[in-house]
Amino acid sequence: MYKYDHYDQALVDARVAEFRDQINRRIAGEITEDQFKPLRLMNGLYLQLHAYMLRVAIPYGTLDSRQMRMLAHIARKYDRDYGHFTTRQNIQYNWIKLEECADILEELATVEMHAIQTSGNCIRNISSDQYAGAAADEVTDPRPWAELLRQWSTFHPEFSYLPRKFKIAVIASPEDRAAMRLHDIGLELIRQDGVLGARVFVGGGMGRTPMIAPEINPFVKADDLLSYLEACLRVYNRYGRRDNIYKARIKILIHEIGADEYRRQVAEEFAHVKTLGIDPPLAELERITAFFAAPAYDAVDVETDRSDPDFAVWLDQNVKPHKQAGYAIVNISLKPIGGIPGDATSAQIDVMADLAERYSFDELRVTHAQNIVLPYVAKRDLYAVWQGLRDAELADANLDLISDIIACPGLDYCSLANARSIPVAQKIATRFADMDRQRDLGELKLKISGCINACGHHHAGHIGILGVDKKGVENYQLTFGGSGAEDVSIGKIIGPGFDEDGVVDAVEKATEVYKALRQGDERFIDTYRRVGLEPFKEAIYG
Amino acid sequence: MVEFRYRSDEVTEQPSVTLDAFLDQSNATAVRLEPDDDARALLPFLDRLTLIEVAFPKYRDGRGYSAARILRESGYRGELRAQGDVLVDQIAFMRRCGFDSFAPEASLNPEAVARALSTYDHVYQKAADTAVPVWKLRHG
Ligand code: HEM
Ligand code: SF4
Numbered sequence: 001m002y003k004y005d006h007y008d009q010a011l012v013d014a015r016v017a018e019f020r021d022q023i024n025r026r027i028a029g030e031i032t033e034d035q036f037k038p039l040r041l042m043n044g045l046y047l048q049l050h051a052y053m054l055r056v057a058i059p060y061g062t063l064d065s066r067q068m069r070m071l072a073h074i075a076r077k078y079d080r081d082y083g084h085f086t087t088r089q090n091i092q093y094n095w096i097k098l099e100e101c102a103d104i105l106e107e108l109a110t111v112e113m114h115a116i117q118t119s120g121n122c123i124r125n126i127s128s129d130q131y132a133g134a135a136a137d138e139v140t141d142p143r144p145w146a147e148l149l150r151q152w153s154t155f156h157p158e159f160s161y162l163p164r165k166f167k168i169a170v171i172a173s174p175e176d177r178a179a180m181r182l183h184d185i186g187l188e189l190i191r192q193d194g195v196l197g198a199r200v201f202v203g204g205g206m207g208r209t210p211m212i213a214p215e216i217n218p219f220v221k222a223d224d225l226l227s228y229l230e231a232c233l234r235v236y237n238r239y240g241r242r243d244n245i246y247k248a249r250i251k252i253l254i255h256e257i258g259a260d261e262y263r264r265q266v267a268e269e270f271a272h273v274k275t276l277g278i279d280p281p282l283a284e285l286e287r288i289t290a291f292f293a294a295p296a297y298d299a300v301d302v303e304t305d306r307s308d309p310d311f312a313v314w315l316d317q318n319v320k321p322h323k324q325a326g327y328a329i330v331n332i333s334l335k336p337i338g339g340i341p342g343d344a345t346s347a348q349i350d351v352m353a354d355l356a357e358r359y360s361f362d363e364l365r366v367t368h369a370q371n372i373v374l375p376y377v378a379k380r381d382l383y384a385v386w387q388g389l390r391d392a393e394l395a396d397a398n399l400d401l402i403s404d405i406i407a408c409p410g411l412d413y414c415s416l417a418n419a420r421s422i423p424v425a426q427k428i429a430t431r432f433a434d435m436d437r438q439r440d441l442g443e444l445k446l447k448i449s450g451c452i453n454a455c456g457h458h459h460a461g462h463i464g465i466l467g468v469d470k471k472g473v474e475n476y477q478l479t480f481g482g483s484g485a486e487d488v489s490i491g492k493i494i495g496p497g498f499d500e501d502g503v504v505d506a507v508e509k510a511t512e513v514y515k516a517l518r519q520g521d522e523r524f525i526d527t528y529r530r531v532g533l534e535p536f537k538e539a540i541y542g
Numbered sequence: 543m544v545e546f547r548y549r550s551d552e553v554t555e556q557p558s559v560t561l562d563a564f565l566d567q568s569n570a571t572a573v574r575l576e577p578d579d580d581a582r583a584l585l586p587f588l589d590r591l592t593l594i595e596v597a598f599p600k601y602r603d604g605r606g607y608s609a610a611r612i613l614r615e616s617g618y619r620g621e622l623r624a625q626g627d628v629l630v631d632q633i634a635f636m637r638r639c640g641f642d643s644f645a646p647e648a649s650l651n652p653e654a655v656a657r658a659l660s661t662y663d664h665v666y667q668k669a670a671d672t673a674v675p676v677w678k679l680r681h682g
Contacts, residue, residue: 005680007664007676007679007680008676010663010664011662011664011666014661014662014663017661018661021657022631035629038601038602038629038631039631121602121604151666151667151676151677152666152667154666155635155662155665155666156666156667157607157634157635157636157638157639157665157667157669158604158607158608158611158635158639158669159604159607160604160607160635161601161602161603161604161607161632162604163604234608234611237604237605237607237608238605238608238609242577242602242603242605272615276615276668277668278667278668280675280677280678280681281677281681283681284677284680284681287680287681
């Protein structure tokens with residue numbers, strides 16, 4: 001894992017002091033809420049329905065047990081004993097007091113964490129593959145690159161007042177576990193003739209106008225990457241729309257001028273920017289890469305004893321192959337049946353930290369599906385890890401199944417919401433609580449947003465649910481056919497919306513159609529893509 | 543009114559003209575760029591300009607940051623002024639993009655400005671100022 005040097009630490013410490021001063025000025029009434037707003041937003045502090053919400057950055061979703069324990073500590077001391085892991089691999093606290101915010105950030109800084117650029121119209125926390133460093137299919141570990149980008153984008157003087165927020169994802173595998181092409185910039189690291197570089201996709205996003213990012217450059221060499229990104233951002237900063245907040249994301253610019261014209265402008269800007277010497281030397285990437293060296297693997301490959309049936313189910317569903325023989329990747333589901341997707345109590349966060357320290361070379365990851373990963377678990381320890389999780393009610397074996405739902409906070413917390421997301425997620429999970437039934441349905445990604453902003457990724461759900469406001473009544477639209485993986489696609493609305501119970505029934509009917517029509521080992525989305533919407537529509541509305 | 547100036551030369555007395563007026567064969571030496579204007583239109587004339595004023599009608603509109611960098615990257619050495627909705631918490635970023643004078647619409651507290659400019663000892667990225675990025679400090 002990356003470790004701060006004194007430069008990194010000094011920057012974060014200075015930020016805490018600066019924000020403390022700003023908060024004090026606000027509390028003393030020296031600045032108005034209007035003047036304070038942009039300042040707090042640069043520090044991840046939102047004003048929500050009931051309280052302040054603080055979003056803490058977890059760079060590329062990677063953290064160690066010390067940091068994880070700090071997250072538990074913050075939840076315990078400053079919030080209501082729980083935190084919410086988000087689709088951008090961060091954590092949010094929902095009940096924060098303004099007067100305590102600087103103390104929280106100061107505590108976070110002691111474990112190399114911060115809330116810098118977790119909101120505002122700037123480059124946000126860089127997201128990445130939760131299996132980075134452990135995935136068998138990766139070309140290289142994407143995290144050093146993500147760290148390089150984190151540093152480059154932190155307090156970037158030119159790009160802190162962009163037309164709109166800007167999200168970047170970096171992956172290094174053909175399998176996309178990070179919804180890479182639904183980001184403003186998606187980077188896929190590849191090797192071409194032995195040289196490392198990146199495929200660059202620009203202009204993806206969700207929100208009210210979902211778009212899949214087109215490829216803007218098939219290969220940018222490692223030592224040109226920052227210059228190239230700087231050119232991408234500069235073109236956007238100069239020409240992105242600022243007249244309408246809903247048309248301000250880079251996807252709209254690229255949609256309006258076309259990918260070819262955008263590519264041409266970026267190439268022109270790049271030719272200029274490349275002369276400025278803004279790319280760090282490869283030695284800097286090497287310095288960072290050294291922090292991400294493979295752990296000291298020492299376990300031999302063993303057969304896992306599957307005699308405990310509950311353990312065996314979890315093994316099949318939540319444990320994934322590792323690139324190192326004798327090791328496995330463990331997914332911890334934060335989606336207990338009837339629970340709030342992505343929430344974890346302080347005690348649970350501590351348990352995960354302990355297990356990581358003891359069994360996963362002290363590392364954890366947060367996934368964009370709002371789950372946690374222990375990336376380096378020796379197979380011989382799997383049963384012990386499972387027991388530890390089970391005792392903390394963290395052993396739900398539902399990874400990628402219908403109850404592994406992504407849901408945004410919705411009307412229970414969010415001031416922009418049209419409808420509640422959490423109760424719908426709870427009802428669906430409860431309806432499908434039977435494990436055999438879920439497993440029979442197989443991979444089925446269900447995602448719920450409480451409004452068109454799409455924080456719950458509904459566009460990318462095999463089944464998506466969108467809360468809308470229909471004459472003051474909460475109403476839910478269903479979309480089918482979305483995907484945030486390498487088979488990326490945007491879901492389509494299937495017809496008129498439903499009330500809360502109606503949408504649960506409709507989902508159930510859809511799964512029945514799938515079961516009747518599936519061939520071989522087709523997933524729900526494969527069947528839907530093959531047979532089209534009609535049979536589903538007929539069953540749901542007929 | 544210019545409240546903060548980080549240059550030692552004399553203040554230009556000539557009022558600045560619009561980009562259109564300037565390109566219309568004016569022999570003006572001071573020009574004002576609106577957010578919509580293309581800073582690159584000035585590149586052939588940088589030698590004869592002593593003041594480029596960049597307008598910030600709203601602090602949220604960050605186009606002027608790119609305009610400033612483009613001008614500095616192209617060798618402009620005259621005064622580069624940020625005018626308009628310029629807030630104390632933006633001055634450090636603006637300095638890094640090459641601005642060296644500030645005419646904020648709402649007057650700023652000099653102490654607060656000094657504090658904002660000295661908050662951070664180091665920077666992560668190379669920009670249009672002389673600050674040395676930490677990657678360079680790390681690798682000499
Ligand atoms: C509760 C406070 C929140 C507020 C006020 C909020 C606000 C917004 C808004 C306005 C957008 C649309 C931006 C645009 O299209 O330009 C958005 C998008 C998004 N938000 Fe949130 N959000 C909140 C919480 C969350 C949470 C908890 C998550 C993660 C679970 C999240 C993840 C996202 C993602 C992934 C997007 C889509 C990005 C895209 O359009 O490409 N947000 N949010
Ligand atoms: S999708 Fe809408 S309701 Fe849900 S968190 Fe985002 S802004 Fe709030």
